[in-house]
Amino acid sequence: xxxxxxxxxxxxxxxxxxxxxxxxxxxxxxxxxxxxxxxxxxxxxxxxxxxxxxxxxxxxxxxxxxxxxxxxxxxxxxxxxxxxxxxxxxxxxxxxxxxxxxxxxxxxxxxxxxxxxxxxxxxxxxxxxxxxxxxxxxxxxxxxxxxxxxxxxxxxxxxxxxxxxxxxxxxxxxxxxxxxxxxxxxxxxxxxxxxxxxxxxxxxxxxxxxxxxxxxxxxxxxxx
Amino acid sequence: xxxxxxxxxxxxxxxxxxxxxxxxxxxxxxxxxxxxxxxxxxxxxxxxxxxxxxxxxxxxxxxxxxxxxxxxxxxxxxxxxxxxxxxxxxxxxxxxxxxxxxxxxxxxxxxxxxxxxxxxxxxxxxxxxxxxxxxxxxxxxxxxxxxxxxxxxxxxxxxxxxxxxxxxxxxxxxxxxxxxxxxxxxxxxxxxxxxxxxxxxxxxxxxxxxxxxxxxxxxxxxx
Numbered sequence: 001x002x003x004x005x006x007x008x009x010x011x012x013x014x015x016x017x018x019x020x021x022x023x024x025x026x027x028x029x030x031x032x033x034x035x036x037x038x039x040x041x042x043x044x045x046x047x048x049x050x051x052x053x054x055x056x057x058x059x060x061x062x063x064x065x066x067x068x069x070x071x072x073x074x075x076x077x078x079x080x081x082x083x084x085x086x087x088x089x090x091x092x093x094x095x096x097x098x099x100x101x102x103x104x105x106x107x108x109x110x111x112x113x114x115x116x117x118x119x120x121x122x123x124x125x126x127x128x129x130x131x132x133x134x135x136x137x138x139x140x141x142x143x144x145x146x147x148x149x150x151x152x153x154x155x156x157x158x159x160x161x162x163x164x165x166x167x168x169x170x171x172x173x174x175x176x177x178x179x180x181x182x183x184x185x186x187x188x189x190x191x192x193x194x195x196x197x198x199x200x201x202x203x204x205x206x207x208x209x210x211x212x213x214x215x216x217x218x219x220x221x222x223x224x
Numbered sequence: 225x226x227x228x229x230x231x232x233x234x235x236x237x238x239x240x241x242x243x244x245x246x247x248x249x250x251x252x253x254x255x256x257x258x259x260x261x262x263x264x265x266x267x268x269x270x271x272x273x274x275x276x277x278x279x280x281x282x283x284x285x286x287x288x289x290x291x292x293x294x295x296x297x298x299x300x301x302x303x304x305x306x307x308x309x310x311x312x313x314x315x316x317x318x319x320x321x322x323x324x325x326x327x328x329x330x331x332x333x334x335x336x337x338x339x340x341x342x343x344x345x346x347x348x349x350x351x352x353x354x355x356x357x358x359x360x361x362x363x364x365x366x367x368x369x370x371x372x373x374x375x376x377x378x379x380x381x382x383x384x385x386x387x388x389x390x391x392x393x394x395x396x397x398x399x400x401x402x403x404x405x406x407x408x409x410x411x412x413x414x415x416x417x418x419x420x421x422x423x424x425x426x427x428x429x430x431x432x433x434x435x436x437x438x439x440x441x442x443x444x445x446x447x
Binding site: 068120123124127130131134135136140143144146147148150151152154155158159161162163165166 | 386
């Protein structure tokens with residue numbers, strides 16, 4: 001087996017093991033939260049999904065800067081793959097949040113600060129992917145997307161600031177204030193590790209796919 | 225020639241073209257008026273309704289007018305084959321960015337200066353307040369800072385006019401939120417202290433995006 005394949009399967013195995021552990025902890029081990037009841041368990045998916053979404057967009061930002069600086073298409077491949085995963089996880093963040101909000105707040109959606117910020121974030125990165133699709137050639141698409149990736153990243157803190165001043169009702173960050181029971185924190189951490197590994201797996205697979213696409217396009221050109 | 229002389233030469237070229245063709249300002253003014261009229265159909269014209277949605281109408285009008293006029297900023301250059309000339313001129317890309325941005329700022333300020341009194345006349349709102357005027361100016365600077373960058377980007381794509389609003393509107397969301405809130409406070413007689421927090425956010429946005437756009441404009445126009 002090649003070195004590359006070996007690390008790939010090792011990572012895949014680790015991710016699968018972490019997910020089994022996380023599922024066991026979320027559904028069997030961790031006690032049910034007193035006030036919210038069973039619904040609160042979605043927290044162990046919602047928070048890691050948010051984390052991966054932000055991580056993914058941060059990687060888009062880094063990939064975009066390095067692409068414009070170095071002009072190496074591998075940085076662009078990284079940024080694009082990460083942008084796509086970021087959109088998927090932002091969508092999951094909005095969905096898992098809504099599923100939690102319906103029984104707790106009584107509505108699927110409310111124009112709360114963090115929800116609105118997440119939605120604006122989603123719109124910015126959808127535009128990031130659209131710009132690439134509308135560009136007249138690949139290099140131009142990569143350049144334009146990098147510009148949007150950089151602007152989007154600087155925009156997010158200002159969006160969050162403006163919307164927070166506007167309104168908020170989302171539960172505060174209990175994690176950092178020590179309001180989380182040790183068993184809940186342990187479950188959350190395992191789940192975070194599982195989702196972070198899943199992000200790396202998806203990123204690598206998507207990048208490999210893009211590399212294959214490029215090779216295929218080159219082969220096609222040589223035939224024509 | 226110094227940097228500012230070069231940038232202002234670009235602005236002057238745009239202003240002169242506009243004076244000769246009267247394309248952007250007039251059309252966008254008519255558009256702004258249409259938006260105000262259509263909003264009246266949608267929300268009614270009672271004094272309570274106007275107090276509630278007035279600031280929203282104002283900023284939807286300005287944001288859409290901004291999209292319309294910013295689109296023209298580079299479409300005319302591209303269609304006339306002037307963009308190549310501009311890029312070949314012995315001036316830096318940064319000077320082109322600053323020049324085009326000031327040109328768009330000038331157009332939008334003229335459009336706003338004419339539509340604000342119309343707005344006051346039609347909706348019976350006290351627009352002649354210092355905080356409102358400063359909010360409008362700061363928010364417009366934010367609009368043109370990112371708008372000029374995205375306009376240059378979208379004119380080079382296949383979908384052209386469709387791309388600018390999709391990029392521009394989510395990114396200027398913090399400006400629109402803050403401007404609507406600050407205008408609401410200003411229109412209901414708020415003082416500088418009331419709108420201060422919102423003006424700070426718009427100001428921060430302006431500074432961040434003038435700098436960021438200035439630094440990366442080079443990458444959207446290179447061919």
